[in-house]
Amino acid sequence: xxxxxxxxxxxxxxxxxxxxxxxxxxxxxxxxxxxxxxxxxxxxxxxxxxxxxxxxxxxxxxxxxxxxxxxxxxxxxxxxxxxxxxxxxxxxxxxxxxxxxxxxxxxxxxxxxxxxxxxxxxxxxxxxxxxxxxxxxxxxxxxxxxxxxxxxxxxxxxxxxxxxxxxxxxxxxxxxxxxxxxxxxxxxxxxxxxxxxxxxxxxxxxxxxxxxxxxxxxxxxxxxxxxxxxxxxxxxxxxxxxxxxxxxxxxxxxxxxxxxxxxxxxxxxxxxxxxxxxxxxxxxxxxxxxxxxxxxxxxxxxxxxxxxxxxxxxxxxxxxxxxxxxxxxxxxxxxxxxxxxxxxxxxxxxxxxxxxxxxxxxxxxxxxxxxxxxxxxxxxxxxxxxxxxxxxxxxxxxxxxxxxxxxxxxxxxxxxxxxxxxxxxxxxxxxxxxxxxxxxxxxxxxxxxxxxxxxxxxxxxxxx
Amino acid sequence: xxxxxxxxxxxxxxxxxxxxxxxxxxxxxxxxxxxxxxxxxxxxxxxxxxxxxxxxxxx
Numbered sequence: 035x036x037x038x039x040x041x042x043x044x045x046x047x048x049x050x051x052x053x054x055x056x057x058x059x060x061x062x063x064x065x066x067x068x069x070x071x072x073x074x075x076x077x078x079x080x081x082x083x084x085x086x087x088x089x090x091x092x093x094x095x096x097x098x099x100x101x102x103x104x105x106x107x108x109x110x111x112x113x114x115x116x117x118x119x120x121x122x123x124x125x126x127x128x129x130x131x132x133x134x135x136x137x138x139x140x141x142x143x144x145x146x147x148x149x150x151x152x153x154x155x156x157x158x159x160x161x162x163x164x165x166x167x168x169x170x171x172x173x174x175x176x177x178x179x180x181x182x183x184x185x186x187x188x189x190x191x192x193x194x195x196x197x198x199x200x201x202x203x204x205x206x207x208x209x210x211x212x213x214x215x216x217x218x219x220x221x222x223x224x225x226x227x228x229x230x231x232x233x234x235x236x237x238x239x240x241x242x243x244x245x246x247x248x249x250x251x252x253x254x255x256x257x258x259x260x261x262x263x264x265x266x267x268x269x270x271x272x273x274x275x276x277x278x279x280x281x282x283x284x285x286x287x288x289x290x291x292x293x294x295x296x297x298x299x300x301x302x303x304x305x306x307x308x309x310x311x312x313x314x315x316x317x318x319x320x321x322x323x324x325x326x327x328x329x330x331x332x333x334x335x336x337x338x339x340x341x342x343x344x345x346x347x348x349x350x351x352x353x354x355x356x357x358x359x360x361x362x363x364x365x366x367x368x369x370x371x372x373x374x375x376x377x378x379x380x381x382x383x384x385x386x387x388x389x390x391x392x393x394x395x396x397x398x399x400x401x402x403x404x405x406x407x408x409x410x411x412x413x414x415x416x417x418x419x420x421x422x423x424x425x426x427x428x429x430x431x432x433x434x435x436x437x438x439x440x441x442x443x444x445x446x447x448x449x450x451x452x453x454x455x456x457x458x459x460x461x462x463x464x465x466x467x468x469x470x471x472x473x474x475x476x477x478x479x480x481x482x483x484x485x486x487x488x489x490x491x492x493x494x495x496x497x498x
Numbered sequence: 499x500x501x502x503x504x505x506x507x508x509x510x511x512x513x514x515x516x517x518x519x520x521x522x523x524x525x526x527x528x529x530x531x532x533x534x535x536x537x538x539x540x541x542x543x544x545x546x547x548x549x550x551x552x553x554x555x556x557x
Binding site for chain 2: 230231232233245246275277333335336339340342343346354357358361366367369370371373374375376377378379382383384385386387388389390391392394435447448449471472
């Protein structure tokens with residue numbers, strides 16, 4: 035048996051565990067596909083071929099010896115290049131970090147994926163220091179959209195979106211501070227999970243905004259997303275924000291009925307500044323779920339503003355010394371945003387953090403009577419690379435600043451979200467399935483039901 | 499004519515020992531205007547005195 039690009043992680047793991055496919059063959063197939071298509075997609079910044087082959091051979095040896103293998107045996111995956119990969123400098127999309135010493139140890143989430151049998155094949159392109167929604171990178175070039183390579187992958191986990199959307203690997207890991215998992219998922223037409231804040235360890239990943247940073251998986255099916263999520267869960271003393279809750283596996287629950295779940299459409303802010311395709315995508319998902327109730331999310335625009343303030347100031351604090359010493363080695367657009375962030379008075383940042391408490395309480399109240407909220411993941415399908423403005427209802431608006439307007443008010447208070455791809459023509463677009471804290475299982479069950487109904491799916495890459 | 503934020507940018511630049519070259523100034527100023535506009539939006543919202551900040555957030 036040979037590994038085909040359309041094989042999901044679960045298919046590969048089953049075939050490897052059952053002896054129909056070797057882990058090495060699955061790995062070689064991914065490496066060949068990367069070689070064939072990544073010249074165009076530009077999703078990888080490092081391909082760890084020899085490491086991957088060694089890991090795959092070890093899995094095949096385990097199987098030959100009759101030893102038990104994990105639920106992701108032989109599944110190739112790749113990580114945004116802000117994850118520590120032993121032997122590589124963790125560049126986080128920057129020029130400056132290339133001077134760092136190579137990481138000595140893998141990030142916790144890589145260790146957990148590999149402990150489950152997955153095979154790391156490389157590190158992925160991203161926006162500089164994750165301060166980005168486009169997937170463009172001045173140092174490494176843009177990662178490209180697999181459905182139209184003249185368009186953005188979305189960012190900042192652009193390479194993660196591009197690599198999974200292009201079916202180079204079935205699973206990738208990325209980070210999401212304000213939307214950086216959900217935006218590339220939307221533009222590249224794949225599934226992405228931004229778990230509850232604190233759910234997955236961030237240990238040995240390069241930070242951006244400590245109060246808002248999350249890590250999570252991308253995949254081409256809900257089953258794969260759940261498999262990756264389950265093996266990565268668990269406390270980690272090396273991330274101070276990581277929860278001490280025990281592992282709560284979701285894979286066994288995916289097929290449970292969703293009848294009885296109270297699903298509503300997020301109103302107000304989430305129904306403004308949207309192109310018709312975003313309206314259509316939410317409408318299709320809502321119709322399939324029988325959702326008609328619209329719930330206003332109070333002060334969501336202000337929540338987005340507060341997220342912006344916290345991001346720019348905490349980001350500036352993180353990079354302050356680099357801004358002093360190596361300002362000309364930054365992408366000028368990132369540098370100028372961070373310098374401005376350093377100049378925001380602390381009193382206003384404190385108020386933004388206080389507002390977070392208030393806003394969280396409002397959402398907690400809403401989740402007393404609703405289980406799931408639906409909202410657009412992005413206001414539009416993937417814009418053209420380099421596009422500066424878009425025209426919305428006759429008003430010219432900057433693309434970069436507005437891509438994340440519907441994701442920011444959600445990550446601001448750490449709610450779990452599954453971004454599901456609605457395969458519209460000519461380009462896919464995502465919808466956010468949003469739940470109360472620690473209810474990833476509900477969001478994934480709803481996503482799984484939508485996938486079974488055929489309403490959401492990761493389309494085959496149209497641009498390759 | 500000097501822009502209203504320029505004196506502020508100069509003062510904070512000095513206080514933080516954070517250089518701002520003249521060529522970067524228009525973009526820094528534009529970004530700062532956006533940040534302050536959004537920060538004002540948050541500032542305008544009255545919160546109870548007892549509200550605690552969430553520097554390390556717990557979901």
